[in-house]
Amino acid sequence: xxxxxxxxxxxxxxxxxxxxxxxxxxxxxxxxxxxxxxxxxxxxxxxxxxxxxxxxxxxxxxxxxxxxxxxxxxxxxxxxxxxxxxxxxxxxxxxxxxxxxxxxxxxxxxxxxxxxxxxxxxxxxxxxxxxxxxxxxxxxxxxxxxxxxxxxxxxxxxxxxxxxxxxxxxxxxxxxxxxxxxxxxxxxxxxx
Numbered sequence: 001x002x003x004x005x006x007x008x009x010x011x012x013x014x015x016x017x018x019x020x021x022x023x024x025x026x027x028x029x030x031x032x033x034x035x036x037x038x039x040x041x042x043x044x045x046x047x048x049x050x051x052x053x054x055x056x057x058x059x060x061x062x063x064x065x066x067x068x069x070x071x072x073x074x075x076x077x078x079x080x081x082x083x084x085x086x087x088x089x090x091x092x093x094x095x096x097x098x099x100x101x102x103x104x105x106x107x108x109x110x111x112x113x114x115x116x117x118x119x120x121x122x123x124x125x126x127x128x129x130x131x132x133x134x135x136x137x138x139x140x141x142x143x144x145x146x147x148x149x150x151x152x153x154x155x156x157x158x159x160x161x162x163x164x165x166x167x168x169x170x171x172x173x174x175x176x177x178x179x180x181x182x183x184x185x186x187x188x189x190x191x192x
Contacts, residue, residue, distance in 0.1 A: 062101045065092065070108055082116050103133035110141065119149050136162040136176065143183070152187040159184045 069092045076085035089109045093102055106129035113122035123145045130138045143158035159180045166173045166180075 058098070062098055062104075065096060065101055066104050066108070069105060073108060073112060077112060077115070082112065085112055099132050103129045103138070106132065107138060107141065110145075114141075114145060119145055123149075134161075134165060136165040136167070136180075139165055140180065143180075147183070147187060156184050156187050159187075 069089060073085040073089050076082070076088060086109060089105055089112065093105045093109075096102055096105070106125050110122045110125035110129060113119070113125060123142065126138065126142045126145060130142060139158050139162035143155045143162060146152070146155035146158060163177055163180045166176050170176075
């Protein structure tokens with residue numbers, strides 16, 4: 001065997017080893033990337049699950065606070081203790097930092113005043129609720145307070161606001177809008 005042939009064979013062997021080494025490096029890099037992607041995916045899903053659990057926990061806490069407060073306030077009202085019911089609602093409002101909970105509790109306070117014929121106080125509490133969160137129910141309630149007070153112009157204004165805030169993805173949204181329009185018509189004298 002000649003030296004040239006031996007060198008050629010050795011060169012070919014070295015090239016083959018070099019190519020194999022490159023492929024091993026490429027395979028190792030691909031494996032590392034796949035592990036990284038899998039780990040990132042797992043971390044992302046874990047964070048999403050944690051966020052979902054946190055949101056569910058917040059919603060549960062909100063519902064419990066609202067339901068317990070409404071039940072207690074209702075018991076106080078039924079026993080003739082309206083001012084204690086209002087004081088209790090105020091106390092719970094002060095203990096929560098959740099804006100939606102405060103808005104709903106303020107609306108409960110407004111309803112308590114309304115049911116006891118204290119329309120000025122009901123309006124003040126309802127507008128405080130509106131300042132925190134606007135939706136068609138709050139606007140409708142404010143409109144109904146104005147209507148019972150005989151302020152048809154402001155009642156119409158708030159029913160119109162309610163129409164713009166109706167969640168049209170809800171099944172009864174069309175019915176709600178029509179109801180608000182009918183009330184506007186009655187208040188404006190169009191329908192009697």
